Amino acid sequence: MRYTASKLTLIAALLVAGGAQAAQVIDVHRDANCGCCKDWITYLETNGFEVRDHVEQDMSAVKQRLGVTPRLGSCHTGVIDGKFIEGHVPVAQIHELQQRQDLVGVAAPGMPAGSPGMDYGQPAQAYQVIGLTHAGKDVVLADYPAK
Numbered sequence: 674m675r676y677t678a679s680k681l682t683l684i685a686a687l688l689v690a691g692g693a694q695a696a697q698v699i700d701v702h703r704d705a706n707c708g709c710c711k712d713w714i715t716y717l718e719t720n721g722f723e724v725r726d727h728v729e730q731d732m733s734a735v736k737q738r739l740g741v742t743p744r745l746g747s748c749h750t751g752v753i754d755g756k757f758i759e760g761h762v763p764v765a766q767i768h769e770l771q772q773r774q775d776l777v778g779v780a781a782p783g784m785p786a787g788s789p790g791m792d793y794g795q796p797a798q799a800y801q802v803i804g805l806t807h808a809g810k811d812v813v814l815a816d817y818p819a820k
């Protein structure tokens with residue numbers, strides 16, 4: 674068998690990515706009747722995350738406990754490495770959250786149409802993914818649709 678160098682690099686990259694993702698667990702807290710929350714969970718699993726699903730009675734108490742400020746609020750709240758993931762956050766910003774020590778969490782406020790798990794065929798809304806710093810400041814991590 675002969676492999677080109679670029680093919681081997683690609684295979685190595687896939688192995689590394691797969692290995693890294695296999696170990697990633699996200700705890701998702703959600704309301705029992707939230708359909709889009711389940712769709713976001715499916716999106717996470719499709720992208721290689723392991724999800725622990727927690728059905729909650731009182732999501733506002735959960736958000737308060739996890740440090741989600743009300744202005745960043747959405748439906749479900751995920752937790753990875755002790756940091757929150759509020760709402761329909763794309764995988765790219767979850768990875769960014771994991772790499773940034775200055776952030777306590779990341780959010781896609783509201784429930785923007787066209788975000789992951791919010792694909793119901795409506796026109797996509799513009800939305801931002803916001804990081805929350807330890808100092809309580811919002812920082813914009815991404816603008817969707819990507820410009």
Ligand SMILES: [Cu+2]
Nearest residue numbers: 709710748784
């Ligand atoms: Cu939702």
